[in-house]
Amino acid sequence: MNQAERLELEACLRRAxxxxxxxxxxxxxxxxxxxxxxxxxxxxxxxxxxxxxxxxPKKPKPDAGKPEP
Structure with missing residues (x-):
């Protein structure tokens, strides 16, 4: 995270x-x-x-080793 992003995050967290x-x-x-x-x-x-x-952000994929119910 760069300095500008850190400052923006801190401002958002203060507002939250x-x-x-x-x-x-x-x-x-x-x-x-x-x-x-x-x-x-x-x-x-x-x-x-x-x-x-x-x-x-994406739907998790079922485990390849486990059978689906």
Missing amino acids: SEILYNNSDTDSLETLADIEITVRNQILEYVSPQIALFLS
């Missing part, structure tokens, strides 16, 4: 963090554990599905 924070129940963010749970839940709900799309 702002959006997630703005859509959190900030009254319940009293401890580090509360923050960790909130962040983990948001990552699972919003971030991970998008990363999964990036990681598998």
